[in-house]
Amino acid sequence: MKFTEELREENKDIFQAIFHHPFVRGLGEGELPEDAVAHYVKADYEYLNTFMQLYGTAISQSKKREDISFFQGQVAFVLGDEIHPHRNLCEYIGIPYEQLQGFPLPPTADHYRTHMKSVATDGLLGKTIAAMLPCPWTYQEIGRELKEEFAPEAEHPFFEWIDFYAADSIDETVDYLKKRLDEEAEAASPEDRQLMKEAFRKSCQLEYAFWEMSYTKEDWPIREEVLK
Numbered sequence: 481m482k483f484t485e486e487l488r489e490e491n492k493d494i495f496q497a498i499f500h501h502p503f504v505r506g507l508g509e510g511e512l513p514e515d516a517v518a519h520y521v522k523a524d525y526e527y528l529n530t531f532m533q534l535y536g537t538a539i540s541q542s543k544k545r546e547d548i549s550f551f552q553g554q555v556a557f558v559l560g561d562e563i564h565p566h567r568n569l570c571e572y573i574g575i576p577y578e579q580l581q582g583f584p585l586p587p588t589a590d591h592y593r594t595h596m597k598s599v600a601t602d603g604l605l606g607k608t609i610a611a612m613l614p615c616p617w618t619y620q621e622i623g624r625e626l627k628e629e630f631a632p633e634a635e636h637p638f639f640e641w642i643d644f645y646a647a648d649s650i651d652e653t654v655d656y657l658k659k660r661l662d663e664e665a666e667a668a669s670p671e672d673r674q675l676m677k678e679a680f681r682k683s684c685q686l687e688y689a690f691w692e693m694s695y696t697k698e699d700w701p702i703r704e705e706v707l708k
């Protein structure tokens with residue numbers, strides 16, 4: 481069994497919980513509370529900024545040009561393409577995208593950012609990839625599940641969001657990261673493989689928690705406006 485197949489098997493509980501989360505179900509059903517959607521977009525815009533920085537860290541840990549080129553391409557993908565699902569959500573709530581940018585991350589998203597960055601500071605590319613992989617992988621599977629169950633047409637309010645994450649371009653990202661993680665895990669010590677597993681599972685947990693954070697509009701107990 482490949483390392484990434486083991487990861488999928490060991491984390492199937494969290495993948496299932498994500499597919500059943502009310503935010504994800506709402507994407508399929510075409511109906512979500514608007515304030516939860518706004519909360520998600522605000523946090524996700526900043527989260528994806530961190531994710532691009534992590535691709536930069538992965539480049540600094542890469543020895544092969546193929547990897548450098550892939551990670552660089554992923555930054556361009558987030559900047560140029562992954563704005564489309566956000567714009568789809570902004571259209572649903574009728575708020576310009578620009579108005580949802582520049583907000584502090586809520587606690588869960590902040591935790592997710594800190595987790596990925598702390599794993600990446602270890603310096604091993606395999607660990608960095610292990611912490612990053614649940615991000616595209618869980619969304620790829622959400623996209624596929626929702627497309628299969630709801631077969632959305634162009635008039636579905638979240639057609640573009642679902643179509644984006646069910647598309648071949650996401651498969652290419654996930655396939656490359658899985659292949660590289662399998663190779664790095666193969667060459668790693670048992671201790672490092674275990675740390676990769678822990679990093680991967682925590683990111684899966686935080687993927688679930690990100691949906692929950694958005695749905696419940698989780699915020700800091702003392703809000704920034706109060707401090708001003």
Ligand SMILES: Cc1ncc(CN)c(N)n1
Nearest residue numbers: 524527615616619687690
């Ligand atoms: C939190 C989160 N996880 C994953 C993705 C998909 N790249 C995302 N946009 N945001």
